[in-house]
Amino acid sequence: MSIDIDRSAFITSLGGAAAVAAMSHEARADALEDFSIHALDEAVDQAQAAGRTEQYPTAAEVAAHDEGRAYRRGVGNLFASPGPTKRLPPMPAKPTLADFFNLRFRPANHVLQSATRAMKTGMTEEVILACLLHDTVQALIKVDHGWWGAQLFEPYVPEKTSFAIRYHQALRFYPDEAVGYEYPELYRHLFGSDYTPEPYIEATYQMVRKHKWYMEPRLVTVNDLYAFDPSAVVTIEPFTDIIGRHFKQPKEGLGFDNSPVAHMWRSIAFPDRPL
Numbered sequence: 502m503s504i505d506i507d508r509s510a511f512i513t514s515l516g517g518a519a520a521v522a523a524m525s526h527e528a529r530a531d532a533l534e535d536f537s538i539h540a541l542d543e544a545v546d547q548a549q550a551a552g553r554t555e556q557y558p559t560a561a562e563v564a565a566h567d568e569g570r571a572y573r574r575g576v577g578n579l580f581a582s583p584g585p586t587k588r589l590p591p592m593p594a595k596p597t598l599a600d601f602f603n604l605r606f607r608p609a610n611h612v613l614q615s616a617t618r619a620m621k622t623g624m625t626e627e628v629i630l631a632c633l634l635h636d637t638v639q640a641l642i643k644v645d646h647g648w649w650g651a652q653l654f655e656p657y658v659p660e661k662t663s664f665a666i667r668y669h670q671a672l673r674f675y676p677d678e679a680v681g682y683e684y685p686e687l688y689r690h691l692f693g694s695d696y697t698p699e700p701y702i703e704a705t706y707q708m709v710r711k712h713k714w715y716m717e718p719r720l721v722t723v724n725d726l727y728a729f730d731p732s733a734v735v736t737i738e739p740f741t742d743i744i745g746r747h748f749k750q751p752k753e754g755l756g757f758d759n760s761p762v763a764h765m766w767r768s769i770a771f772p773d774r775p776l
């Protein structure tokens with residue numbers, strides 16, 4: 502599977518460069534998440550070159566945009582992507598993790614690039630696998646995706662990998678200079694410039710900070726970058742061996758093994774089912 506980032510198609514899909522420049526912070530943030538990051542950065546650069554200075558919304562301004570939306574911000578990409586839905590390709594009878602990547606998580610640029618970076622920088626296989634999987638549950642649901650994602654993968658991956666997936670979400674809000682991790686620019690758009698994480702996030706961070714496995718989720722955040730090389734071609738293939746060694750693929754196929762999370766895989770496989 503190859504990934505093509507078509508910049509002009511992306512900007513066109515948002516109504517052209519002028520329309521992108523005129524978008525609200527919150528709409529831009531949504532686009533940042535849902536589409537190619539680079540195309541949007543370019544449009545923002547154009548806007549800045551035209552004399553507009555970048556300003557972040559406050560948390561209250563972000564919350565004000567929750568009124569009147571067609572769907573809630575926390576819903577998964579498969580269920581509420583902007584634009585008309587497209588018919589999904591059918592899943593094989595016994596789907597594997599690679600099938601989900603190719604047919605439901607795609608284009609999955611962000612996680613593939615994170616895992617590619619983790620591999621290049623010599624991370625452990627558990628961390629590389631965590632990077633590969635860390636945001637894929639956002640096809641199903643975005644809110645608290647660390648916890649949802651860990652649950653989705655827990656029966657099939659090493660404990661360190663699910664630990665890393667579960668806690669990367671909370672650690673994203675807390676810089677760690679020792680490893681070069683800074684607070685993400687994107688979050689000033691997504692949450693507001695004066696946002697402070699809820700107490701449960703703070704408590705989770707404090708717990709993980711002292712945990713012997715702190716570096717597992719921390720290394721996911723280190724590889725969780727949005728500044729990607731748009732010319733990089735990333736595919737699932739380089740990770741086939743790591744998946745083979747560490748992902749316990751059920752012989753019945755994901756969704757049909759009667760595991761406690763099988764229904765979550767089926768929901769991703771069949772998002773058009775009315776019940």
Ligand SMILES: [Fe+2]
Pocket residue numbers: 635636646669670
């Ligand atoms: Fe994440």
Ligand SMILES: [Fe+2]
Pocket residue numbers: 611635636725
């Ligand atoms: Fe991520």
